[in-house]
Amino acid sequence: MPDSRQPRRVRLKDVAEQAGVSVGTASDALSGRGRITEETRRKVADVASELGYVANALASGLRTGRTRTIGLHRQSPTEQLDKPYFRQFFAGVLEVGQRHDYDVSILSANTQVPRSTAPRVDGVIVVDPLSDDLRARELMLSPLPVVAGEYLPPGLPECEVVAVDHRRAVNELLAAEEERGVSRPLLVAPDEHSGWGNLLREVFEAWAADLGVEPAHGYVRFGGWDDKDGFRQVIRQLLEAHGDADFMLVSSPYGVLAGRELLLEAMPGREVRFASAGPDVDGVLSETPEVGYVDLPARALGAACAERLIERLEAGPAPGRAPGATLVPASVRLPR
Amino acid sequence: MPDSRQPRRVRLKDVAEQAGVSVGTASDALSGRGRITEETRRKVADVASELGYVANALASGLRTGRTRTIGLHRQSPTEQLDKPYFRQFFAGVLEVGQRHDYDVSILSANTQVPRSTAPRVDGVIVVDPLSDDLRARELMLSPLPVVAGEYLPPGLPECEVVAVDHRRAVNELLAAEEERGVSRPLLVAPDEHSGWGNLLREVFEAWAADLGVEPAHGYVRFGGWDDKDGFRQVIRQLLEAHGDADFMLVSSPYGVLAGRELLLEAMPGREVRFASAGPDVDGVLSETPEVGYVDLPARALGAACAERLIERLEAGPAPGRAPGATLVPASVRLPR
DNA sequence: GTGAAAGCGCTAACAG
């Protein structure tokens, strides 16, 4: 039963017959491939548009192995849709996808059950790869081309990486703090499952070493972006352990908020400057211009990932560009 | 060239050989179809999971005409991702899709160029169908099953409809206003391109007729949800034309905001009650408990659309449920 | 109950 819900579509064969050529020729003519007279090409094209022919993507995909769809993977995508960062990243992917005529498919991220069917995509973008995300790992081990949107944490298979230039941005922020004088800097960042967290630590420590001061740090769970209570707990410990702390870099504006509240409520009299390595998407720092932050370009990052993936897909079986992350610049709001 | 980027996947043939059966039998065994010994079924299933077999969706899709992907259409989806309503709707679709093992594909909504290839989806959800959306019309005329997420405006082809029960919700809101006394009610709602706008007018007028009062209304562009200036202009005209107005129902909280500001700034002394037929997603009415509004269940609506579409898809070529919209209840915040 | 074979619509070889 040929499925009556999908009534007869115009097939390439129909176009070919109508145009008086063979299917092979018609195929070549429409795809601009091969060695075809301008005249026959025109003829075929005319008939095709007249009949309203659109290629059956399944059939051509079966033959070529391409689907013109890219997949997007993120843990719990449904909830992530509420987060501005993911949403903007997604918008960037969508925009580029549309420009290149690719559909974008949110991959089913069910970690329990294996997919009943392989994803019908040509390649995948993994947003914020975490080393304990099993489905991300699975995708990266699969034969599909994968582009990671953010630095890879250790333990995950290699793949192409497109990331924000955190190094430059954070250093700019730190330089501004340095001018104000820092003698005991603290860092609160995502733990080792996150490539971003690792990078922040590296940059922070290099800067501290340069400055000749002794840093200390605390960990938060990646994705606990707006988990003020979580931040508060970690920050309290850190501040109590280091009574001489005078500056703290935190991975989220909500961390800054938590820290400042803590100081006000529980440690009156102590003076600590704060800065955020993450963007102030919700505007919670809009009234504290003395706090600097990095403005992560989520949309540009998503767009860059998509560009990179599509470029790679269209490049054919070639090995692709040399490894090493593609960097997307971030802007910084300097502290007043 | 069989595309070296997609190295050899395990094929059904491999499973069949390994299990010592034919491909046909293996296919039946895995799909739970046909007349197969429990023993062979087990055998095949074991081999399949051992080899890590996942069906090639393209191939099976080519044969069956199904892809286990549903499409989502909305004008300018990229910008819509920033709107809580669309986002929540999307989340609902995604959630149900995942539960039924369907991927969700955002359809390329480029209105200029026709798709180079037919969408690889089994069916489509059209969010907020508008009569002047050409791609929506195209989809609804295509052989694909379509579910509309909200009432259809006149002029669009028929299709299944899943909508919020605005009638009940708005009546509840109006009843509450009625108790406070209304003698001259005004309505500001989307124009005739929107099925929702049409319904609002119908309900509003029926209520006014019942009450024995004379209503009046103004139009806004659908989608101008947070366009305060647009609202302000329309509301000003309406209020100036109807000096005796004492109540106004507006389609968005931002409209309420605009109206109240206008009153305060330009028409001091006039007393008009406001209510919103749309949800207060951004919380702009949180400090005016005297303003009631309808709380549209975007996520539930998205989920219901997906359920309905998938149900229809799995039901086979049958005509499906009788026409008439499926309704999703909305809750109401009554005015204080 | 199971195997063999046809064919979904298309592209890519290979002839001519």
Add this chain to the structure above:
DNA sequence: CTGTTAGCGCTTTCAC
């Protein structure tokens, strides 16, 4: 330059 042919991996008759 263009027609013919052979599959891509799967499901689905139809024999046995």
